Amino acid sequence: MQxxxxxxxVCKAPSISIGILHEGKVLYRRSLGLRDVENNLDANSDTSYLIGSCSKLLTSAAVGILAETQLSWKDLISKHVPDFDPVGDPRIGQQATILDACRHSTGLANPNAVFFGPQGALTIKEEDHVALLNALPTSNDSGQRFNSWWNYSNAAFGVLSNVIKAVSGMHFCEFIRxxxxxxxxxxxxxxARAEVLGNNNIAYPYVQMEDGHWAKIENGLTSETYAPGVASMGMRSSVNDLLTFCAAVMNRYDCEKNIHPPQELLHPAKENPLRQISSIWGWWWTRPLDDGFDNNTAYMLGWWRTTMPTSALGQLSYNAIHRREDIIGKNSGSRTLYGHNGVTEGSVATTYLIPSSHSAIVVLSNAAYAGDASDATAQIMLQALFDLQPSVDLVAAVQLSRNERLERHEKMISTWQENRDVSKYKATPDELVGSYIGLNVSRINIVKSDKSLSGLAVVFADQEISRCELEPYNSDSLSYLPMKYDETIARGMIDWDYWTVGIFNFVRQDRDRQQGDIVGLEWKWDEYDYPALWRKE
Known part of the structure; x- marks a missing residue:
């Protein structure tokens, strides 16, 4: 465990919890560190962590249960969610299927910063989710993305919660339960939020600040009030539960493929509830990697698949393989691996599953600073479990990933500073104050403040917890981007890795000459999408 x-x-993680299933049996379970720093409480194999996008594994399994008798993977989303009709590309409403939502081929944007606000605020109501989807960007400089680009979208994946509710007659969270x-x-x-509040074995997310103290991060993702967020990245789980789930996945797959003997379930059950695992792993969007290996990497239905050796490990985490020498198992045999990474405010998760040896590795951690402790630990365990050669120094590899991420943040701040010119800022607080509506249902309130140089602050969706002070940035533009990386993490700002994410550009009636009343604000909340307009009420 050294x-x-x-x-x-390296990753400044309060705790790491590990579980390994091999040749069908639980081989190893171990936890290091604290799940609750303030109360000095240790983590264990039953500690419930935020698992981020590993939630997609369970959501796709839920669709698989219904696909056995009540729906088809090729059903149009609009068959079950009639209001689904993105205006940016009419083909999406007319042609996008459940498969497209699962494998991220709808072409819809990924507005994490829009619906997951600062301080863990959920800024979109569940009943408004489809209206939000209908207003999302659908194209980039190369044209429309539907079924021509792989565009990872938590928002689009979240519509599966609407599908499950429509087909089953049960709220998504109740169906999962x-x-x-x-x-x-x-x-x-x-x-659900009540489950979290009533549980005495929770891993709280943290970030270690510059002065050394641990700041607990507010995170409202696990909430039945916004099922699309739970479906895409809001579930909590434990090492023991995820090992149980992985065993059930392999058991069902073995039964569907007539593999004997099948993986056994870890807990007695009348029947394995999972279905259609071979279908979940049978459709995909190819994600080729130029690493010199025939790794057959693809994104399945809520899972990714790759064949080792591969640089795909960690691609959905805070880590990334920067050097060929950091690829594990280069001289060892090939192994097909299914899995996912999860990253959210203050938590990371990694699930690897190797069906050929009935193996699974689950690692959870309650920190998401720069390096990903769950992914690095999972690769350490994978290398040891199969004695992969040559041995790779994975501590050095995660150190490299951590440093690269911190350097990228410094470059982002440098770009932000280069584009700032407060001498051009002439707007007055009175003309900017008001409510702005964008993407059909997203509300941004600009309010007066005596704590900022601009005299203004922003509050998302009327939730005071999301309040951030606004500072003059440029002509008719304000910014609330934190300058320090640890502060960004402490505020629970997810996907804040592009310099425009924290800038509002206000729009006047005469846009070209920048004259007249303020009529809206533009927000480029993602590097790869065009700015969206919020209109002033």
Missing amino acids: HVAEVQK QRLCQPLAMEQTLV
Whole structure:
């Protein structure tokens, strides 16, 4: 565990919890560190962590249960969600299927900064999610993205919660609880706020600040009030529960493929509730990597697949393989691996599954600073489990990833500073104050403040917890981008890795001459999408 302890230190992680299933049996479980820093409480294999996008594994499994008898993977989304009709490309409403939502081929944008606000505020109501989808950008400089680009979108994936509710007649969170978790005795897999508040074994997310103290991060993702967020990245789970789930996935796959003997379930159950695993792993969007290996990498239905050796490990995490020498198992045999990474405000998760040896590796951590402790630890375990050669120094690799991410943040701040000119700022607080509506349902309130140089602050969706002070940036533009990386993480700002994400550009009636009343604000909340307009009420 020495290497894992070193990873914990590099990644500034309060705790890391590990579980390994091999040849069908639980081989190893271990937890290091604290799930609750303030109360000095240790993590264990039943500690419930935020699992971020590993939630997609369970959501796709829920669709698979319904696909057995009540829907088809090729059903149009609009068949079950009639209001789904993105205006940016009419083909999406007319042709996009459940497959497209699962494998991220709808072409819809990924507005994490829009619906996951500062301080853990959920800024979109569940009943407004489809209206939000209908207003999202659908194209880039190369044209429309539908079924021509792989564009990872938590928002588009979240519509599966609407599909599940429409088909089953049950709220998505209740479906996950009754049809998946209860049959598999996954008692620490949580999908509702009340479950989190009533649980005495929670890993709270943290970031270690410059002065050394641990700041607890507010995170409202696990909330039944916004099921699309739970479906895409808002579930909590434990090492034991995810090992149970992985065993059930392999058991069902073996049964569907007539593989004997099949993987056994880890807990007695009348019947494995999972279905259609071979279909979940049978459709994909190819994600080729130029790493010199035939890795057959693709994104399946809520899972990614790759064949080792590969540089695909960590591609969906805070880590990335920067050097060929950091690819594990270059001289070892090939192994097909399924899995996912999860990253959210103050938590990371990694799930690897290798069906050929009935193996699974689950690693959870309650920090998401720069390096990803879960991914690095999972690769350490994978290398040791299969004695992969040549041995790679994965502590050095995660150190490199951590440094690269911090350097990228410094470059972002440098670009922000280069484009700032406060001498051009002439707007008055009175003309900017008001409510602005964009993407059909997103509300941004500009309010007066005595704490900022501009005299203004922003509040998202009328939630005071999301309040951020606004500073003059340029002509008719204000910014609330934190200058320090640890402050960005502490505020719970997810996907804040592009310099325009924290800038509002206000629009006047005569846009070209910048004259007249303020009529709206533009926000470029993603590097790869055009700015969107919020109109002033």
